[in-house]
Amino acid sequence: MSILKFPVTENDHWQGNTAAKIELVEYGDYQCPHCGHSYPIVKAIQEIMGDDLKFVFRNFPLSYIHRQAKAAALAAEAAALQNKFWEMHDIIFENQGRLEPTDLFSYAQAIGLDLEKFRHDIQLEKILEKVESDIESGARSGVNGTPSFFVNGKKWEGDWQNKDAFLEYLQNQ
Numbered sequence: 001m002s003i004l005k006f007p008v009t010e011n012d013h014w015q016g017n018t019a020a021k022i023e024l025v026e027y028g029d030y031q032c033p034h035c036g037h038s039y040p041i042v043k044a045i046q047e048i049m050g051d052d053l054k055f056v057f058r059n060f061p062l063s064y065i066h067r068q069a070k071a072a073a074l075a076a077e078a079a080a081l082q083n084k085f086w087e088m089h090d091i092i093f094e095n096q097g098r099l100e101p102t103d104l105f106s107y108a109q110a111i112g113l114d115l116e117k118f119r120h121d122i123q124l125e126k127i128l129e130k131v132e133s134d135i136e137s138g139a140r141s142g143v144n145g146t147p148s149f150f151v152n153g154k155k156w157e158g159d160w161q162n163k164d165a166f167l168e169y170l171q172n173q
Contacts, residue, residue: 002142002155011130012056013085016046020054022170025150027058027138030073030092031066031099038147039093041163048167057089059134060146068099073131075104078122079113087111 004025008014026042028035046055059076061069072092079088091107092099108118121127138148142155149156152173160166 004150004153005141006137008056013080014054014056015086016054017051018054020052022052022173023054023152025056025058027060027143027146027148029060029062029066029069029146031069031096032062032146035147036093036096038160041160044163045167045170049170058138059131060138060143062146070131071101071104072099074122074127077127077130078118079108081121082113082117084111084113
């Protein structure tokens with residue numbers, strides 16, 4: 001069984017209770033259809049589990065398959081510099097079929113970002129380094145596809161598409 005080699009830190013993006021008994025880490029690709037399918041499942045699980053779940057998202061763009069995935073990850077990280085990571089994360093997944101640069105800037109405007117700052121920030125080396133750091137941490141933790149989930153540091157090998165089974169597993173940890 002693979003384990004999460006890089007523990008969650010303050011550099012990660014997370015939602016929920018920091019002291020939750022369950023920490024769910026997803027390595028995802030914004031253009032991956034499977035990640036698009038997992039998005040509402042994770043949202044539903046978050047709603048049901050409430051304070052018992054801390055959800056962490058890490059970028060794992062499969063650029064060799066999904067040519068727009070890395071740009072989407074960079075856009076989410078640039079939005080994070082304006083404290084709007086989750087808003088950008090959500091709007092990208094909710095519009096997964098439209099990830100051209102003009103679309104990403106349209107989403108930035110829709111969520112209320114300062115567009116000049118966004119235009120500048122999306123090109124910053126530290127944004128690229130954050131995405132590459134996520135990719136490296138995933139690769140070293142045994143991620144070989146997306147979405148990949150880790151539950152309290154252990155890779156989930158079960159069927160995440162079966163929301164009820166995934167939820168039951170999480171609730172019994």
